Amino acid sequence: MNQIEGKQKIWAEYQKEIGDDNFFFVRSCIRQSFFPGSEQTFLKIMREYLGKRVIEDYRHTTCTGIGYHSDIVKLPTIETVVARHFSLMAENGCENYVPSCVTSFGIYSEILDTWEHFPDEKERIAQFLKEATGRTLATPKNLAHTSDIIYKFRNEIAAKAKFKLVNKKTGQPLKVVEHIGCHYSKMFAKRSQGGQEFPHVLVGMIEAWGGEVIDYPERRHCCGFGFRQYLVMANRGYSVANSYKKFESMEPYHPDFIVANCPGCAMFMDKWQYTIGSMEGRTFDQEGKGIPVLTYEEMAGLVLGIDPWELGMQMHQIPVETLLDKMGVDYDPDKKFLGFNDEQLPKPPEIVFQRD
């Protein structure tokens, strides 16, 4: 075995199996509120651009992960809720379970791991499920996060790309900060792409679509969400301090945008910039407008040439126009706040991060 083959063998241990078709898709509580366009874009890419079968079931509920991580939902309760979700998947004839949320992904990973190591617990939950709903417990053949799926088909998306992650004026690759949710790769590394040490899920997309990944000192630091840090208002100073540390660390590398695969991370890295701007009057970019924060579906959607307002990018706290201009994406500023049937939605005021 030569050196390259050896490295390939080692890298193979960091790969995860991802289903190819026939996905059971479950939505995220946070994303439906803050990035509703992203989940819709995922479905559009999968169905219209890649021709895959993706099933949704309206009976799917929250995984109760936020309640679980804030100590108000007990383990057997969340296990039974998850068991019901898996049962819905089986009822729909699917084996590939695809959660849109990284918190849920961590919950599903944790519970599958628990059942693997404690079969008695699995039997107990199967009994609870039967008594509560009359359903039979099933487990997925494959569990993959939606970012895993986009990662798997990144080259197919690149082949259909209308734009690249390249600055149209300079011809240089856009500098991208990638942020992986802690519950994606730090808890059950074997279920992530690249493990704890080399999470490759976003890097693979960025590189396939022409961008350049920034490696900055606090790259793997938590965004600060962490449920307990955020849910109590008195603790939010700690939460925002984590993001602040990351922003300060990435600032010298002049990132063009940030992309995250976790709903909480994308939300906080977007909204904390506004908070920090209001508290200290500073931003971490050169234009003084903040660094745009994207989800990976929004990044894929821009690459595929989908209209940014259809992607839901008007929902961002930090305006994305600087990035759209760099990429050369056509957009109509007047249509930014148009709803269905061209109904004009209320326009938020333009923000100034300046002290009086």
Next chain:
Amino acid sequence: MIENIMTKNWGYQISQTRKINLDEVDLTIAQKILDMEPTFRLCISCGGCTATCTAGSFTDFNIRRVNLMIRRGQLDGLYEQLNHCMLCGKCHLVCPHGVNTRKVILLMKQLLSEYESHRQINKEEKNV
């Protein structure tokens, strides 16, 4: 419409970082103690010294903490803490690595006394 958001009250503030930049703090005292009492290097911060310390039972004196703060170059308030030590030497008897803790404390007092004196002189000069 333009909104200046600097006037918002959020109900919390950004927590200040507790990180220590070892390139910026003053480590000369720690280095001098290491030079003058090499057994100081053998300390594994097990806390046996603090557990047996009589002064520590009645005051906020904590030799393990003082050790740590000196190594981090965080010297404020340490001299006052060291004044609680009675130099009984029990910490020396229990140390599993044979660190001459009694001598370390004496050196700390001497060096921190000089440090505090310099700081006081600098402060007075600035006021003048």
